[in-house]
Amino acid sequence: MVFLYFFMSILIWVTLSGLNSGIFFINLWQLSDLLMVSDYYSYSFSCLLFVVSSCVLTWSYYYMENESSYRRFLSLVCLFIFSMMTLIFIPSMLFTIIGWDGLGVTSFLLVIYYSNRKSLSSGMLTGLTNRIGDVLFLLAIPFLVFGNSNLWVSIFILTLCLTKSAQYPFSSWLPAAMAAPTPVSALVHSSTLVTAGLYLLVRYNFCMNNLLLMLGTLTMMMAGICACAESDLKKIVALSTLSQLGVMAIALGVQSKMLCFFHLLSHALFKALLFMCVGVLIHSVFGSQEMRCYNHSKSNLWASSLIIVASTALCGFPFFSGFYSKDSIVEYFFMGFPHMFYLLFLSGIGLTTVYSVKLIFAALGSNKLSENPTLMTSVLRWFVKFPLIIMGVISVSGGYMMSSKLICGCVNVIMIDYMQPLVFILAGLMMGAEMSKYHHPNMSNSMLFLTPHFQLSSSILEKSESHQKLVDAGFLEWGGPKGFSFKAGGMDQLWVLATPLLFSPIMVMIFLKF
Structure with missing residues (x-):
């Protein structure tokens, strides 16, 4: 299955050169005609999905080799990927709902995979939030078929996409989904679940630009502040995903769906690499996610080195993958959009650099005052190094390769304006060591009071x-x-x-x- 995904991605990439966009029909045994869409969005996204899935599944043999129910895990992951492919290629409302619900159900089953109290509570929060989007999907169907109110259809579609892509105020389920195994997190946060809502907004040519600009800015700032105050390694990476989802919503808010799609693709590359490297570190200390206990950069040279590569691409350092999309989004702000959102967006870029540097310190730094747990002395085998090397190379060069296809034209700005992203990156480097020391613990742990710090069920019982x-x-x-x-x-x-x-x-x- 892993090699099948990899070869399918190569085949799709080869066929992109002679792509003929359009819609074609497939006859399903004379029962009905299956409508499928064929354009650059669907082919490039599916190619990315196959590459990331093949690398993550190959790497999962290392991370979950001692699991007794590994076949059940693989079956759920394959169903998860199939649901995303249904959502990408079939624009029919019936099959869109099948793919949408398939993503929700399989994500719930993967979050509660370990069947402990934390996983069950996180699964309840994830399932309830995604059910809101499913109900709105069903409510939008009669308005599309029988109604004439495009406003209500737009509101329903916007809200259901916000729930799936964890935009404010539906952001609380994304850090809670870290209860799932790390290979699932690598897929969910890179190219499957959280990108489904934004992909639908790109596909439907959504036009509520000011609202998306405001919600994306709030999501980016909230996630950046919480990530700077967090010490859980996986949760920092999850909050970084939430921040980059806000960047994608901002790109839609500045009326550039191509830039949103470009950042979606480039973000998926280095985020999957980041999760796999974090998984290697977690696996080496017997499952501990506390970043203050990592004191072993020499023993995990591959993971530590590639965390630096992925974190550098995450903060938008020139000329990594994240730089090309973020720099283009910054340039589009010069076309007359509200100045307040522009300043908040640049501040969010600085916060992105803060937690990226925090991840680099976790990979390279050492805390001598912490209790250093006994390390696993296992040597990384080829099926661990091979996907890490592939994702590392793509994270460095993938943005440049896609920029020639996805960026058309440019904005006329002076030379000093090109230095603004670099200035905020350098400012974030100086703030990174200091900002994480000052935080409100209840505010940072509860996603700006969106969720309680402890289990969700206990809070509900206290209020009832x-x-x-x-x-x-x-x-x-x-x-x-x-x-x-x-x-x-x-x-x-x-x-x-x-x-x-x-x-x-x-x-x-x-x-x-x-």
Whole structure:
């Protein structure tokens, strides 16, 4: 299956040179015609999906080699990829819902894979948030078929895409989904689940630009602030994904769906690499995700080196993959968009550099005061090094290779404007060591108070205490089954007392007859 994905990606990439865009039909045994879309968006996204999936599945043999239910994991991951391919290629509303629900159900099953309390609570939060989008998908269908209100259809589609892509205020489920295995996180955060909503917005040519610009800026700033105050290694990478999803929404807000799609592709490359390298570090310390305990850059030279490559591409350093898309989005802000959002976006770029440098410090730095756990002394085998090398090479050169195809034209700006992204990157380098020391613990751990710090179920139970006293222990206590049985017990005693009065006339009549 892994080699099949890899060869399919090569075949798709070869056919891109002679691509004829359009829509074609496939006859399904004379039952119906299957409508499929053939354009640059679908082919390039599917090629990226196959490359990332093949590398992640090859690497998962190392990470989950001791799992007893590894076949169940592979089956769920393949179903996950198939659902995403259905969403990419088939524009029919029926098959779009199948792919959309397939992503939601399989992501829920993968989040609760370990079946512990944390995974089940995270799965509940992920499932409930994604169910909002599924319900809105069903509500949009009658408006599309029978209604004439394009406004309500736009609102429904925007909201369901925001829930799947974790935009504000639906951002809380994305860090919670870190309870899933790390290979699942590498797929979810790179090229499958979180990109599905933005891909639909690109496909549908969505036009609520100011709203997307505002929500994307809020998401980027919130995720950047929380990532700077976080010490969980996987959660930092998850919050970095949330920040880059905000960048993609900003690209749609500045009326450039091609730049949004370009950043979606380039982000998927180095984010999958980042998750795989973080997984190697976590696996080497027996599952610990606390970044302050990592003190072994020499023992994991491959992972530490490639974390630097992926983090450098993440912060948009010239001339890595993330630079070409972010620099183009910054240039588009010179076309007269609100100045406040421009300043917030550049501040978000600085915050991106902050947590990127934090990841580099975690890979290279050492904390002598921390308790250093015993390391696994296993040597990385070829099926671990091979996907890491492939993703590392693509993370460096992929942005340049795609820029010639996806960036058409340029904005006329002066030379000093090209230095602004680099200036904010250097400013982030200076702020990185200091900003993580000052944070509000409750605010950073709860995603700006979107979710509680502890388990979701415990918070719900605490808030439902008054309801329990009023309803469960109040009205239902007396009017429900327990109250009825109590009253029935009193009726039994009354029945014993009333029995002589009821049957005495009958006994008298029988006595007089005889």
